[in-house]
Amino acid sequence: MAKIKVKTPKEIELIRDAGALAAVTLLRAGEMVKPGVATIEIDDFIGEFTKKNGGISACLGYHGYPRNACISINDVVCHGIPSKDIILKDGDIVNIDITTILSGYHGDTSAMFVVGKPSKDALELVQVTKECLDRGIEVAGTPGVRYSDIGCAIQEIADDYGFGVVEDYCGHGIGRNFHEEPTVFHFRNNFKSARIETGHVFTVEPMINAGKPGVKVLNDKWTAVTKDGSLSAQWEHTIAITKNGAEILTLPR
Numbered sequence: 064m065a066k067i068k069v070k071t072p073k074e075i076e077l078i079r080d081a082g083a084l085a086a087v088t089l090l091r092a093g094e095m096v097k098p099g100v101a102t103i104e105i106d107d108f109i110g111e112f113t114k115k116n117g118g119i120s121a122c123l124g125y126h127g128y129p130r131n132a133c134i135s136i137n138d139v140v141c142h143g144i145p146s147k148d149i150i151l152k153d154g155d156i157v158n159i160d161i162t163t164i165l166s167g168y169h170g171d172t173s174a175m176f177v178v179g180k181p182s183k184d185a186l187e188l189v190q191v192t193k194e195c196l197d198r199g200i201e202v203a204g205t206p207g208v209r210y211s212d213i214g215c216a217i218q219e220i221a222d223d224y225g226f227g228v229v230e231d232y233c234g235h236g237i238g239r240n241f242h243e244e245p246t247v248f249h250f251r252n253n254f255k256s257a258r259i260e261t262g263h264v265f266t267v268e269p270m271i272n273a274g275k276p277g278v279k280v281l282n283d284k285w286t287a288v289t290k291d292g293s294l295s296a297q298w299e300h301t302i303a304i305t306k307n308g309a310e311i312l313t314l315p316r
């Protein structure tokens with residue numbers, strides 16, 4: 064297990080700057096979520112807005128990824144590739160995941176948006192997944208806890224609703240690198256994990272399925288969908304551990 068980097072206050076400030084741009088971009092992108100809009104239109108906006116504000120879309124070219132951001136609809140768990148052929152329609156639940164590089168540091172955040180009027184069940188999934196994120200962050204900021212405590216707390220909430228916690232994709236340390244140590248599991252586990260310490264910066268990004276946790280990746284090598292066809296939701300923040308607990312670095316300003 065490679066070592067988890069402890070970031071300086073200066074580095075955390077730079078990640079907060081990148082995170083704020085990612086968050087503002089995400090809000091603006093979310094305003095475009097309407098019936099009839101192609102996901103590539105939203106992606107194009109994300110790319111242009113990021114550049115205009117001095118940033119770089121981290122996803123573009125990352126391990127060959129072809130677009131600026133990921134836009135994942137309904138049963139798509141994550142890494143949905145924006146396309147002119149994917150058109151939003153009434154009732155869809157949509158995750159937009161944006162990672163922005165500014166001055167060499169990364170900010171990574173995603174949120175759910177809905178098109179028109181989704182079903183009650185879909186809205187419940189979206190809200191419970193947000194609760195999972197909030198609880199994960201709260202636990203992360205509690206003195207003395209380990210990384211494994213985050214997943215235990217998240218799965219406790221998901222279990223109450225009979226929802227599945229995705230195991231194939233995880234949160235991650237972040238900074239100069241998009242993905243660095245540690246891996247943050249969102250499911251209940253007793254893996255031997257590190258203690259969460261002041262100066263650690265990482266994401267919490269639970270993916271919760273209305274059905275079973277299983278996922279499969281489509282032939283495009285990116286798009287991950289639920290195996291059972293159930294809906295999936297995700298929310299993500301980049302956080303820093305400070306002496307006052309967890310601070311969210313991906314807030315708009």
Ligand code: MF3
Nearest residue numbers: 122125128133142160162171
């Ligand atoms: N933003 C995703 C994350 O939260 C990663 C997307 S990688 C990409 O870690 F290549 F698909 F863009």
Ligand code: CO
Nearest residue numbers: 160171172299
């Ligand atoms: Co992300």
Ligand code: CO
Nearest residue numbers: 171266268299
């Ligand atoms: Co992430």
